[in-house]
Amino acid sequence: MSQRPRRSPHPRERxxxxxxxxxxxxxxxIDSYVRHGGYEQLRKAITMEPDAIVNEVKASGxxxxxxxGFPCGVKWGFIRRGGPKPTYLICxxxxxxxxxxxxxxxxxxxxxxxxxxxxxxxxxxxVHLAYIYIRGEFPEGAKILEKAIAExxxxxxxxxxxxxxxxxxxxxxxxxxxxxxxxxxxxxxESLEGKRAYPRIKPPYFPAVLGLYQCxxxxxxxxxxxxxxxxxxxxxxxxxKIGRPNNTGTRILCISGDVVRPGYFEVELGAxxxxxxxxxxxxxxxxxxxxxxxxxGGSSAKVLRADERFKIKTKAEDGSMVDKExxxxxxxxxxxxxxxxxxxAGSGGVIVMDDSRDMVWTLNNLNEFYAHxxxxxxxxxxxxxxxxxxxxxxxxxxxxxxxxxxxLKNVADNIAGKTICAFGExxxxxxxxxxxxxxxxxxxxxxxxxxxxxPPEYTPDTLIAETPRLPATNQA
Amino acid sequence: xxxxxxxxxxxxxxxSHYPVSKRSAALPLLHLFQxxxxxxxxxxILWIAEKLxxxxxxxxxxxxxxxxxxxxxAGKYHIRVCRTLSCAMAGSYELREKICxxxxxxxxxxxxxxxIAVSPDGRYSIEFVECIASCGSAPVCxxxxxxxxxxxxxxxxxxxxxxx
Numbered sequence: 001m002s003q004r005p006r007r008s009p010h011p012r013e014r015x016x017x018x019x020x021x022x023x024x025x026x027x028x029x030i031d032s033y034v035r036h037g038g039y040e041q042l043r044k045a046i047t048m049e050p051d052a053i054v055n056e057v058k059a060s061g062x063x064x065x066x067x068x069g070f071p072c073g074v075k076w077g078f079i080r081r082g083g084p085k086p087t088y089l090i091c092x093x094x095x096x097x098x099x100x101x102x103x104x105x106x107x108x109x110x111x112x113x114x115x116x117x118x119x120x121x122x123x124x125x126x127v128h129l130a131y132i133y134i135r136g137e138f139p140e141g142a143k144i145l146e147k148a149i150a151e152x153x154x155x156x157x158x159x160x161x162x163x164x165x166x167x168x169x170x171x172x173x174x175x176x177x178x179x180x181x182x183x184x185x186x187x188x189x190e191s192l193e194g195k196r197a198y199p200r201i202k203p204p205y206f207p208a209v210l211g212l213y214q215c216x217x218x219x220x221x222x223x224x225x226x227x228x229x230x231x232x233x234x235x236x237x238x239x240x241k242i243g244r245p246n247n248t249g250t251r252i253l254c255i256s257g258d259v260v261r262p263g264y265f266e267v268e269l270g271a272x273x274x275x276x277x278x279x280x281x282x283x284x285x286x287x288x289x290x291x292x293x294x295x296x297g298g299s300s301a302k303v304l305r306a307d308e309r310f311k312i313k314t315k316a317e318d319g320s321m322v323d324k325e326x327x328x329x330x331x332x333x334x335x336x337x338x339x340x341x342x343x344x345a346g347s348g349g350v351i352v353m354d355d356s357r358d359m360v361w362t363l364n365n366l367n368e369f370y371a372h373x374x375x376x377x378x379x380x381x382x383x384x385x386x387x388x389x390x391x392x393x394x395x396x397x398x399x400x401x402x403x404x405x406x407x408l409k410n411v412a413d414n415i416a417g418k419t420i421c422a423f424g425e426x427x428x429x430x431x432x433x434x435x436x437x438x439x440x441x442x443x444x445x446x447x448x449x450x451x452x453x454x455p456p457e458y459t460p461d462t463l464i465a466e467t468p469r470l471p472a473t474n475q476a
Numbered sequence: 477x478x479x480x481x482x483x484x485x486x487x488x489x490x491x492s493h494y495p496v497s498k499r500s501a502a503l504p505l506l507h508l509f510q511x512x513x514x515x516x517x518x519x520x521i522l523w524i525a526e527k528l529x530x531x532x533x534x535x536x537x538x539x540x541x542x543x544x545x546x547x548x549x550a551g552k553y554h555i556r557v558c559r560t561l562s563c564a565m566a567g568s569y570e571l572r573e574k575i576c577x578x579x580x581x582x583x584x585x586x587x588x589x590x591x592i593a594v595s596p597d598g599r600y601s602i603e604f605v606e607c608i609a610s611c612g613s614a615p616v617c618x619x620x621x622x623x624x625x626x627x628x629x630x631x632x633x634x635x636x637x638x639x640x
Contacts, residue, residue: 098560098607129495136507136544137556137608139621172493174500175507177542180606194499194528196541213496256562256611263612299561299607349611351562365561369606375541 018266030151033112045120053124059236061248066221078208085215089130094183098299099349102252103222107141111148117225136177180373185219199421243269247334257352275329289354297346300426302433359438364392370427378419400446477519551601553639556618559604562611
């Protein structure tokens with residue numbers, strides 16, 4: 001089905017999760033997986049105390065790869081073994097942040113890696129029922145996972161009394177149906193309960209306390225769960241040496257847009273800068289083009305302008321903190337560095353735009369996405385996301401009035417922080433950052449004068465008085 | 477409503493995946509019905525609701541919330557073209573236009589509230605969908621359950637020829 005030629009890893013990559021992706025002769029079946037050392041880490045994990053596994057994950061410093069970057073070990077630490085309620089694990093495979101395309105390849109080409117990561121995690125957290133929530137648009141991926149689960153059960157890695165440990169575990173695949181909001185963990189849980197995916201308010205609905213069926217639940221991203229397997233393989237302390245402090249491990253960068261070779265690249269966190277990612281990994285921009293803007297961590301991340309400068313604090317050789325000024329291309333691709341410049345590493349999806357791109361058009365495209373995907377539960381987001389789309393659409397069509405940039409910002413400011421879930425921020429950050437950083441483009445396009453205000457003598461009373469009365473009838 | 481035995485077997489299998497709450501099987505059942513009948517009919521909603529011991533509104537509200545479910549027939553080959561940023565930058569709007577021309581679909585036939593437009597002969601239908609997670613090989617589309625990446629205006633003609 002895939003038409004894309006297989007590509008060997010770039011020399012600057014360090015492939016752990018993607019070790020088997022695009023590998024010649026590697027197939028998604030269990031024999032191929034076991035032949036390449038698969039399920040060895042599970043065999044190791046079952047000899048460990050469950051708490052020891054959790055401690056290894058804590059020691060690894062692994063941060064969630066779905067978008068928020070929350071430390072996985074801390075999340076797991078909220079779970080108490082042996083409580084009165086069962087604990088559930090859900091793998092979030094609802095990959096739908098625009099710009100992100102990593103889970104797709106794990107699921108399609110190396111499904112057993114995910115399943116092994118899940119089994120280890122379930123063993124550590126005393127989970128006996130787990131679900132993979134996969135987005136509806138991956139019908140083939142769902143079939144591959146179901147087949148992989150069946151294979152793992154047949155070989156005894158999964159099911160009742162797996163590997164003679166006395167431990168029972170069932171994993172089922174649950175397909176979503178095209179709603180972006182299901183990537184939000186509480187929305188995902190609602191969806192898995194058979195309801196509309198309206199996110200729940202925190203507190204009290206922290207999934208680790210009140211999750212699926214009001215029981216403690218851990219929701220982890222596909223990539224995060226795959227990392228668990230490698231942490232057990234090499235030990236948490238060893239894993240923590242990869243990458244940078246507080247930004248440990250590898251990360252799959254998904255780079256798309258105006259670059260010569262878009263694609264996925266697994267690198268150590270902080271090992272490459274944004275400039276190196278674009279120029280080395282992706283072969284630079286198309287001929288004759290100049291860099292204009294970058295969305296560094298999925299469409300919700302705040303946009304970076306090519307000529308921006310940032311003042312950041314870095315550690316000097318003597319250990320003291322010093323101020324340093326850097327440009328966009330010098331930003332290290334890790335969680336903390338991108339947060340320090342006011343954006344985020346998010347889901348790892350980098351969208352590159354060159355100087356041929358119209359920023360109003362770009363923002364309008366994203367606004368259309370968010371207007372379509374708002375679940376409609378909270379008023380600011382339900383209404384505001386549509387208003388933002390209508391305004392950018394109007395500017396594009398030539399009907400923009402000269403205070404539209406301010407109105408856009410105002411609408412966005414009134415969504416962020418005022419909604420139940422982080423979608424409010426996700427939909428307002430693009431608008432806030434695009435209007436702030438490319439204001440000239442917006443004002444150049446939105447030039448119509450404001451329509452004259454209603455004359456002051458025109459009060460609601462006169463309006464009512466002048467409205468022709470309809471003849472009364474006895475029909476409703 | 478006549479439910480063929482093979483569909484019923486799949487329904488029961490799906491429900492068995494949710495030992496805690498049958499309601500969780502609502503989405504899987506809707507997928508099964510849409511695969512089998514091509515869309516979610518009113519009778520299907522009533523049948524699923526009864527099967528899961530729910531009110532029909534609990535099923536209808538899912539059909540109207542989740543974009544993948546439809547309440548009318550799509551074409552024999554339903555084409556989903558990704559609309560979101562990376563694909564749009566790589567020409568997905570032009571791609572959609574090209575597909576519409578090649579298949580005789582009027583993309584605005586259904587009006588503002590109907591995302592699915594069907595060709596007059598019922599063979600093809602098209603839907604502009606949001607990001608389907610393959611931005612690195614944009615533009616991408618799906619024809620029924622088959623996924624295609626790096627689709628150019630030139631290659632779409634050959635592709636469509638495979639779906640007659």
